[in-house]
Amino acid sequence: MHETHIGAVFLVGDYAYKLKKPVDFGFLDFTRREVREQVCHKEVALNRRLAPDAYLGVADVTGPDGEICDHLVVMRRMPEERRLSTLVRQGEPLDDVIRNLARVMARFHQRAERGPAISAQATRDAVRERWRASFAQVRPFHGTVLDADVAAEIEQHAEEFLAGREALFTHRINTGRIVDGHGDLLADDIFCLDHGPQILDCLEFDDTLRAVDGLDDVAFLAMDLERLGAPELGELLLDRYMEFSGDPAPAGLRHHYLAYRAFVRVKVACLRYEQGETSAAALARDYARIAVRHLRLGEVKLILVGGLPASGKSTLAGAIADRIGATVLRSDRIRKELAGMPAEQSAAAGYEQGLYDPAHTERTYAEIQHRAGNLLELGETVVLDASWRSADRRAAAGEVGVRTHSRLIPLRCWAPEATTAARLAARTGSISDATPVIALRMATDVHPWPDAHTVFTAGTEHDSLTQALAYLQ
Template sequence: MSAFDEFAAVHETHIGVVFLVGERAYKLKKPVNLEFVDFSTPQRRLAACRREVELNRRLSPDVYLGVSEVSDVDGGPADYLVVMRRMPEDRRLSTLVKEGEDVSEVVDRLARMIAAFHSTAARGEEISAEGGRDAIRQRWCDSFDQVRQVGVLDGDLTAEIERLTLDFLAGREPMFRRRIAAGRVLDGHGDLLTDDVFCLDDGPRVLDCLEFDDRLRWLDGLDDIAFLAMDLERLGATESARRLLDRYAEFAADPAPASLRHHYIAYRAFVRAKVACLRATQGDAASRRTAREYADLALRHLRAGRPRLIMVGGLPGTGKSTVAGLVADELGAVLLSTDRLRKELAGRSPRESAAAEYQRGIYAPEHTERTYGELLRRASELLAEGETVVLDASWIRADDRTEAERTAARAHSEVVALRCVAPAEVAAQRMRERHGDVSDADPRIAAAMSRDVDSWPSASDIDTSGTPARSLAQALRVLVD
């Protein structure tokens, strides 16, 4: 018994009792009938025990040994127990993280394990419905109602979380529909927490999936793994949380946008905030602080996950394409450029020269209008899929900017406008030194364009006369603010 500090111990929750004896753990269901679970009769408890074993054997078959009947003194059945192999307390993932151990290898194995589990998990029309946009929104709204009723969290904090959540969901219905069509919604675990993961030498054991309500397990695979990522982050293991999601995306071949990762982490954090709020109303003073911490975590991810339309403009030679590319790389955003798109629409290769007089050739007004129209059409589709989009264009016309703002508004997305500026001599020198560039503009074209620039008061100026790194730093300050 050297693997365990105590030969016997007892742990109690609101719906069950766990008896730890030697190398075994015995789980007893309490005879309760609550809003979310009914264990009021022996038959119901037996069914629940069998279901728990069946579901948890999907991930840890050697831990869930079976169901045992407990006899009364007269020999008749008294109740039923889930019989499990006892896990060593000091190998909980939560314990290892708190003690500062390197859990990189464990995280990689968990990501592969959950991805493999998800690949064979049950799917179907009824399961898919729970991963739809409307079903997810309803679960959020139920939580908002419950949190407001108990009054533990600050009202302004809850209101901002709700606003960001509903904006994200309102503009992303095509993304959720596509996830369902790709088979991403499945019968998962539903309650992945670091306390229930044991890191053994021959691999991790994942315990305690949700067995009392199937609908709580029917979810997007990314939502499932995001619960564990959220819990790792809560414990201060932010890099491990990021690594878990990156590895899962690799093993599951899941191209989900970063915004959806943030959304599901926020959802799981807010669910835990709600639970802490309810505990606070039952007299647990520490839960008030815990609720705030979870809510703050949710808010951080909702803010980080906002799909945005970032307009990077400026006259030729001001470095707008450089800044746009750097911003897109930094944010993991999709970059769209009018220079490339214009030539694509004209059937030309990007670096093939199409130089012409101002507003002639493929730069004639009708071609420009077509280019901006296609630019915004593609941006609209990407925003609906949860992507942040960086648009590299001159943006000299107010009408084009207005249409970009309308595009973002239809997708319930934020607009950020960055205008690159540089001294005329610096811009001219850059254009003279360009060779084989996608842009065909020269100093004469730039001068002509400058006479047609409409006022752009909403834009933040980015001085690009210094290094690209300095320009990027300016742009990121605007984006953070």
């Protein structure tokens, strides 16, 4: 027999019989036999979408008096040695299996039911309500099962991400990413057979909880693989799923859904602990660590990379973006774009003259901040590459961060004057039009930037990146 907080599975010969417990957790109520019967039939119908040969039907349980007293889902018994969680724990090579699972889920989601009622369950507000419902159910376990500080950090990070990302969730709905999915994708319920994976046990008791973003659906299994000690398989699953489904989701959303699914399992573990399974407390803490890790990684950031000409800011900005999967907006490029010029075309002029006069500069910074705001609302971390000499412009960028609930990280690149002069003298093919003379003038016209982290950029690119990443973390 295998037991969960809501049911038990009896393995008998070639068959498995699944019983629903007569429990009421608020988010489900199985206390009435008629409800359990209805849910059993629904479970069979829904699970035949991904495992048509495994689900045989529903059997009635009769008591000594001949009256029906309960119901069982009847299934073919799967080979225990082919359970995905078993294979992961044994360290089997599973890359091909994971790729196939990603392809199966992408195809399943492509064919899945969609519609306004389903999409309504994946708005920003709906996702926030799911988080908050789980927070409320877990709160009584703070300080006993869970570390109260970790639980508080999870709540704070989740709320902050959602507060600034309504546009992201609307975009996901508008691009058809919300489906009637599986809802409970776990490695224990997947069997890797020769003719393909058998994916069992979808969430059947509440249609609204099965109406999810496809990425959210698959993130559940990716999170579970991480919990089993194979985070690289979880990353592979999400990478291939996004490839096969053509999903360009930002890294922040990916981490957010991984954290959400981990916290769902925190809640389940707490409920099992309350039912008397004391070992579930350690499991709840493991899941909480996964949740907080991904919420930290998924934090949306607005990174200002500033400094004088040839201080290495563009090199550093690009390196940061490549490492963390961010978008770079470069003032030199946008300035010329707004003027209708190719980025590579020279616009050299005197100090604060021509394309670099105050009006063009003001327009450039306004545009870079506008684009940054749009990207931040869509969950993209943004790196803004500009000199950031003006305290007022830095303050305006900070307001964009506040409005989009994004963490502002100011980085000031610095190298000795001899280094920057040598770089300017050797520069070819740059889209920057700065000259040594202009660099000297700019150096005398920089507002103090006391809250910036200084990155020493006279060394290697790797050294500069290491410093910057330490500040980001």
